[in-house]
Amino acid sequence: MKTQDLLAIGLMTFALFLGAGNLIFPPSMGLEAGTNLLPAMMGFLITAVGLPAFTLIVLGRIANTNNLTKSLPPWLGQTFWVLLFTSIGPAFGMPRAVTVAYEMGIKPFVDGDYLLVFTLIFCAVTLLLAFTPGKLVDYIGKFMTPALILMLIALSVAALISPLGAPQLPSADYQNSAVTHGLIQGYMTMDGIAAVGFGWVIIQAINAKGVTAPKDVARVSLYVAGIYAVLMGACYLAMGYVGATSSTVANGATNGGEILTLYVHGIFGEYGQVLLAAIIIMACLTTTVGLTNASAEYYRSSFKAPFALTSVIVVTLTCIVANFGLAQIIQVSLPAILLLCPIAIALVMASFVSSINSAFKPSHVSVLVVTLVFGALDALSILDLMPSVAHSQLQDMLPLYNAHASWLIPCLVVLSVNSLRSFINQQKTCTA
Template sequence: MKKTLKVTDILALGFMTFAFFLGAGNIIFPPQAGQLAGDNLLPAMFGFLSTAVGLPLITIIAVAVAGGGWKGLTRDLPPSVATLMAVLIFIIIGPAFAAPRTGLVAYEMAVKPFIADAGQLSLTLFSVVFFAVALLFAWSRGKLIDMIGKFLTPALFAVLAILAIAVFVNPQGDILPAQGDYVAQAFTTGFLEGYNTMDTFAALMFGMLIVDVIRKKGVTDEKTTCTYLVYAGVIAAAGLAFVYISLFYLGATSAGIAAGAENGGAILGIYVHALFGGTGQVILSAIVLLACLTTAIGLISACSDYFSSLTKLSYEKWAVILAVACGVVANVGLNQLISLSIPVLFALYPVAVALVALTFVRKWLPNPRVAYRAVLLVSLVFSFIDAAKFMGIDVSAFNVLPLFDYGMAWVIPTFAAMVITRFVGAPAQQQDAQTA
């Protein structure tokens, strides 16, 4: 008899997926983008939603199409290359950037305002406690859907809904003219800002974790598993879009009370205080702590699951190692961590996007192995140009490339490589026969 999930379990699975995605970057970047976008709010927001909601959802669907795992996504690549890609992505979303950022944002926005003389010691102590709690939840993978999907996330979503309603009912200012790059390039600037959430990377890896959770519920049929994976992705995408739209509008109406705020977290804090007074910080702390904690749990779980499959160390041992590593890196500081992560995102995000795109067109490629190698190599080479430009390196010699000025020089070459490999290259079976 084929095991299926109840509607409540499907909703819990979707809520769990939403909670995994909704972390530090999802909270701190939209308010600042909204404030800078000003009266160009709509194009900037749609650009941001494209990379922060659309791409993760498409990636989750790609994971389902490929059979629910990394091996399916990368089956046409050399195993060593596929493993290297996975390790790099897990390091980025794990101990190097995304996971420590959850602890940092939780401290800066939820705890630090309550500490009179906050310093390095208080950050260190909080990091230890925060990642110890995340480790405790991540320890039992089989209960993730129950602990997060049925309890933590509904509480988080309820508080977010209260904030969203308050923002639209009682905006704290007028929408002012756009600033900076948002004046002339609102959509593309929002599009690139969406990279910072790291959710396309996360979707590649959370897909595997969600499949594991579904199977632990007794669902063994592959087609059914992939269907539930897509359901979870759609629910998560809807929740993320709801949060982003409200936070963008919050930012767009914040210029009067939060002009000059150094980051989106500060904008959010000032705005919530203006809306709710003294209780505002308590509401904000609840949102941030729940959002960051659920994401930290998901990241530690996903990374531990993958690294345990590569080594002799158990899932539990990897969870401890990664939680400790996250706590150490979290002491770097929020602004420093963000500045370090952006060049890496510019370099590797296009490769992830190209991999997802190839998954959907694979059946039309005469030789998928050649196509995957060629397209991913092209996307990597040209993404390095965008990363170098962001770092201040002189790459003006490449300004003839389409979309170079927008920080998206990789798009046209990658698309061209995909088109060429659709019509060039002997079928894989024929090539195998010739080399036999």
């Protein structure tokens, strides 16, 4: 693969992940962490960047994203993929991107409600770009992402040269356990599940450049994950610094979007709002295009559904949900996402173990079941649906329950025991 093509796929990968949430969340954390920004960001980067990068590397090692669920019963594997693409696609991820693009990119400049008009235009552009999957790397990797990076650099350099304030003392959560809290917040970005979905687009882009041999796909995926990690890490650090130095202008702000808006206005004045609007709309557009492409690629590969037809259905549903009932859809789909994220990560870990040595058979089914059970407890806790008595008992009994990751240790135990047992049985068979 040519270096410029490799770089283009890496830039495309960065843009696919870079949604409005990735820009809005770090300023809020930076404001709370204050003088403890660096240790908090260290923990945050491990889970918010390291986990998706690890997922991309594993997907490259197994060469075909569908291999992630190959060891599951066909009905169970298909159920997982359909739920995943429905959740991160038209049921949650894509409508949220459209509405955030409108709220932060258009609404500040207009009087009245133009959400329907904006949604129709935004979804039409998404569909136009998604209709030609072979050009996705050119559209996003070679043109849209460099423009997006230049805008982010302008904001970051301005914040470094003339910060609007100094970091304040950290809030209670970040005083004594900044790294741990950063780890938790990074995990809650849910980019781990996005990496599984985007894997379809990235592997397809690598194959489209003539790289199809498993070892070559694995090698290129490693480089792509590295490019993504460097760019996304730099973006998070810059946005976190913006939040940490925003105390003088963001007093009373309730979320990262407000902090970012106030900060940009404080540096660039009225032109800052235009710059921020362009960044947000561009980031949301690359995300919706990528999710449309990923969904259509899955249904084409698994069910022989026409790529164009699936794209139209996904984007049409997104347009409808973005205008009618997004809040209700989020309430319904959020529990599914909170369950699917640990399951996706568990399947990635199981696939990684089995890719190391064919003698390791970690039993994807048992790993999935154990993760589902304990992940359900974490989901109930996050949604504040866990009874108070049970919540107190689980805090004392389950490791990592307070970190919303009580599924991790049971999953690792089952993964290790099954892999070791299969390896021993394999050795006995070979020596018999």
